[in-house]
Amino acid sequence: MLSNIVKEKLISIVTKENFADSKTERLVYSYDATPNFQSMPDAVVAPSNTAEVSEILKLCNEYNVPIVPRGSGTNLCAGTCPTEGGVVLLFKHMNKIIEIDEDNLTITVQPGVITLDMIHAIEEKGLFYPPDPSSMKISTIGGNINENSGGLRGLKYGVTRDYVIGLEAVLPNGDIIRTGGKLAKDVAGYDLTRLFVGSEGTLVVITEATLKLIPMPETRKTMLALYQDLGAAAKSVSKIIANKIIPTTLEFLDQPTLKVVEDFAQIGLPTNVQAVLLIEQDGPLEVVERDMKKIAEVCKAEHAVSIQVAATEEEADALRTARRAALSAVARLKPTTILEDATVPRSEIANMVQAINDITEKYHLTICTFGHAGDGNLHPTCATDARNHEEMERVEKAFAEIFEKAIELGGTITGEHGVGAMKAPYLEWKLKAEGIAAMKAIKQAFDPNNIMNPGKVFAKDSKKRVVITR
Amino acid sequence: MLSNIVKEKLISIVTKENFADSKTERLVYSYDATPNFQSMPDAVVAPSNTAEVSEILKLCNEYNVPIVPRGSGTNLCAGTCPTEGGVVLLFKHMNKIIEIDEDNLTITVQPGVITLDMIHAIEEKGLFYPPDPSSMKISTIGGNINENSGGLRGLKYGVTRDYVIGLEAVLPNGDIIRTGGKLAKDVAGYDLTRLFVGSEGTLVVITEATLKLIPMPETRKTMLALYQDLGAAAKSVSKIIANKIIPTTLEFLDQPTLKVVEDFAQIGLPTNVQAVLLIEQDGPLEVVERDMKKIAEVCKAEHAVSIQVAATEEEADALRTARRAALSAVARLKPTTILEDATVPRSEIANMVQAINDITEKYHLTICTFGHAGDGNLHPTCATDARNHEEMERVEKAFAEIFEKAIELGGTITGEHGVGAMKAPYLEWKLKAEGIAAMKAIKQAFDPNNIMNPGKVFAKDSKKRVVITR
Numbered sequence: 001m002l003s004n005i006v007k008e009k010l011i012s013i014v015t016k017e018n019f020a021d022s023k024t025e026r027l028v029y030s031y032d033a034t035p036n037f038q039s040m041p042d043a044v045v046a047p048s049n050t051a052e053v054s055e056i057l058k059l060c061n062e063y064n065v066p067i068v069p070r071g072s073g074t075n076l077c078a079g080t081c082p083t084e085g086g087v088v089l090l091f092k093h094m095n096k097i098i099e100i101d102e103d104n105l106t107i108t109v110q111p112g113v114i115t116l117d118m119i120h121a122i123e124e125k126g127l128f129y130p131p132d133p134s135s136m137k138i139s140t141i142g143g144n145i146n147e148n149s150g151g152l153r154g155l156k157y158g159v160t161r162d163y164v165i166g167l168e169a170v171l172p173n174g175d176i177i178r179t180g181g182k183l184a185k186d187v188a189g190y191d192l193t194r195l196f197v198g199s200e201g202t203l204v205v206i207t208e209a210t211l212k213l214i215p216m217p218e219t220r221k222t223m224l225a226l227y228q229d230l231g232a233a234a235k236s237v238s239k240i241i242a243n244k245i246i247p248t249t250l251e252f253l254d255q256p257t258l259k260v261v262e263d264f265a266q267i268g269l270p271t272n273v274q275a276v277l278l279i280e281q282d283g284p285l286e287v288v289e290r291d292m293k294k295i296a297e298v299c300k301a302e303h304a305v306s307i308q309v310a311a312t313e314e315e316a317d318a319l320r321t322a323r324r325a326a327l328s329a330v331a332r333l334k335p336t337t338i339l340e341d342a343t344v345p346r347s348e349i350a351n352m353v354q355a356i357n358d359i360t361e362k363y364h365l366t367i368c369t370f371g372h373a374g375d376g377n378l379h380p381t382c383a384t385d386a387r388n389h390e391e392m393e394r395v396e397k398a399f400a401e402i403f404e405k406a407i408e409l410g411g412t413i414t415g416e417h418g419v420g421a422m423k424a425p426y427l428e429w430k431l432k433a434e435g436i437a438a439m440k441a442i443k444q445a446f447d448p449n450n451i452m453n454p455g456k457v458f459a460k461d462s463k464k465r466v467v468i469t470r
Numbered sequence: 471m472l473s474n475i476v477k478e479k480l481i482s483i484v485t486k487e488n489f490a491d492s493k494t495e496r497l498v499y500s501y502d503a504t505p506n507f508q509s510m511p512d513a514v515v516a517p518s519n520t521a522e523v524s525e526i527l528k529l530c531n532e533y534n535v536p537i538v539p540r541g542s543g544t545n546l547c548a549g550t551c552p553t554e555g556g557v558v559l560l561f562k563h564m565n566k567i568i569e570i571d572e573d574n575l576t577i578t579v580q581p582g583v584i585t586l587d588m589i590h591a592i593e594e595k596g597l598f599y600p601p602d603p604s605s606m607k608i609s610t611i612g613g614n615i616n617e618n619s620g621g622l623r624g625l626k627y628g629v630t631r632d633y634v635i636g637l638e639a640v641l642p643n644g645d646i647i648r649t650g651g652k653l654a655k656d657v658a659g660y661d662l663t664r665l666f667v668g669s670e671g672t673l674v675v676i677t678e679a680t681l682k683l684i685p686m687p688e689t690r691k692t693m694l695a696l697y698q699d700l701g702a703a704a705k706s707v708s709k710i711i712a713n714k715i716i717p718t719t720l721e722f723l724d725q726p727t728l729k730v731v732e733d734f735a736q737i738g739l740p741t742n743v744q745a746v747l748l749i750e751q752d753g754p755l756e757v758v759e760r761d762m763k764k765i766a767e768v769c770k771a772e773h774a775v776s777i778q779v780a781a782t783e784e785e786a787d788a789l790r791t792a793r794r795a796a797l798s799a800v801a802r803l804k805p806t807t808i809l810e811d812a813t814v815p816r817s818e819i820a821n822m823v824q825a826i827n828d829i830t831e832k833y834h835l836t837i838c839t840f841g842h843a844g845d846g847n848l849h850p851t852c853a854t855d856a857r858n859h860e861e862m863e864r865v866e867k868a869f870a871e872i873f874e875k876a877i878e879l880g881g882t883i884t885g886e887h888g889v890g891a892m893k894a895p896y897l898e899w900k901l902k903a904e905g906i907a908a909m910k911a912i913k914q915a916f917d918p919n920n921i922m923n924p925g926k927v928f929a930k931d932s933k934k935r936v937v938i939t940r
Binding site: 185 | 571572573574575596597617618620624625629631632641645646647648649651652653654655656657658659660661662664665667668669673684685686708711712714715716753754756757760813814815816817842844845846847880881882883884885886887888889893897900901902904905906907908909911912914915916927
């Protein structure tokens, strides 16, 4: 609980209307989109500007009060669950688009802007901001930056990190710093911009961001390729890229996912095939047409049983919506949905999908797998019930084996969801003790009192690794 | 000077052949491509593998011996000048291309590989590594990574940082860590990969890198647009991009540069115009042709006096070579050549060029300006004589005013050359005391004994800022 003096000082910074500590209000911010994680904050505070954020951080640093910066809480790694209590920082008043600069192709925003609102404002100018996390309808750009969010267009266009070129950030000691700028190139010192992107609120509070924009592609085409063989679908992914075509989107859905999505969305998806690739290309019309033709040839050569090109933008949109709805669709199966994020080199997709299937069978679970196949970024998603402790133990074992396998294949424990509280115990599997120590040294340098989103990224203990016997 | 015990231990790590401390050998590594900086190292050491690098760092950390990792020393910020003595680390034995992975579109290399050798090996596979620093014929990829090198294709394709996806690095304490991997997406903890890129050898020694490759563009076209008005040339740059075309290359050369380059290279460059834009576009043929046509229209509308499209690849190559030769050409004018790197938002190019001209006149200097106009990254290059102390004082004042102006226009003190020893006194102008403090905290966290390339990035004192009166 906050001491009276901290409470009073917080109120004097943000005014009474922007401070809340009733049980109801705290309950609302006690969890995020991650199942099975809940913890009560001591208060919820909504600053109106950077100066107030600076005052809040100085105060919390002095009194050792944890700070949890929070956008819309759509993350899937318990990154904004206030695991150690403290103050949840909301950005509902810092939600302005400050400027769209059409000469320099940049947008400058406050962290609380809803991602899709920002994208609409950008598209009105004929410009393009490619990162499109599935939660973009409700996520904030501040949350996207803190998590380095990915999306369906990462293969060709990269992720949030690749578009952040300048930041204003507040350090735990209250210092306000600016990194980068409206600059295509800047090597004045260490790359703090990219260090802060994806740092999950554990180093600084981001109060403003300048993002790079690009011209809107002229056209876009969407295709579905259907497979009776998982391996063939995975092989098509590698083959398309080895043929020197980088599609905008190269998504994979397995049969269990197809069934639940079709049941949910009723858009006529085929449910009698083993796997589907959703492929999109954008760019100048003649290039898109040529690429789509080549992609279709590759898929046919790799034994796709059917290839369907969306005839209209409505049809294409329905397909994309189906893919975006995958999580919601799986969530209808059982009370608890755990969506994971194992990522491997693209060439190992077939092996990874096979391993997920074997592990699912071994532990008698319901796991639907879909994801960004072109990025090697798969989302095995388990429909389960947190109240069934016996099953949850099996779920945990299964996911541990999935992470183990991803790392064995040269991959990582998280491609786009972040570490948060959920993956923290597994981080050492990827980084080894020395890598964790290097990251902890940075954390300690910025935040010696560990007030910034404590309990995230770094775990008290690492999970023991499974010994794989062959 | 190294103590006997350190010398013996170094020899026992790398063997006698790979240790040198004669005056001649030390002299060779006492300077880099940056004029006016020279300082003798105590020894020069060439390790053969990562384990040896680790042993060397542990030893130097124990005995507080500075370490200066060095590629080919082509940097222009005195980044590899051993300003505080110590051991220069050479990578002549760690110069292998480990693997080109055509499925995952990656190359894995040791730091000592010559950039152009690497690019040739990549191009043989029909793949493309875009960063092309002007020194690429002799620079090493390790040097490029440490400096986050740019080049002529940065506008469309980004810089070195955008292609480094995995690193092996040795920390000052001897720990060997691995970051990233052959992964399109990885958010497992802080982005150490990008933190190390551009860290100028002040944090870690990079011993292996995995770089992202892309398919080779199908075709490329080159154009010269000539102007009798500097402002019109600069305006064309903004207009092309505001017209939603991102050319591969958008280079600017002013008249003084044109004259020295033509005098040097004799390729028929026009010397009777005030400025030239060298514009390239690559991609599918139909797109390139369409873009070049639109670009020509924009340039004409902005009062280009002539537009010439290179008829053959040889002609295009001559134009590119002329641009690449700018530094060498200016260097023939006088004994000392100081090439700077002020960078501004693209929309401010005209203002920046004007300011450089005014400052040149004010201080009666010879400054040729060329650079990556599309990136807002200009290289005002001064032909002078380091022995003329009176003139050198004027040179220093002029560059200080140029940096001041760049920052006033929302720019930075260095776009692609790095801070090193040369720009260190100016870094605070860009970052303010709070930004420097944040970076120093990272330095201290990684390198508490300050053995990693000491004297670089962080200066003992900041230059006083010029007070601009209007």
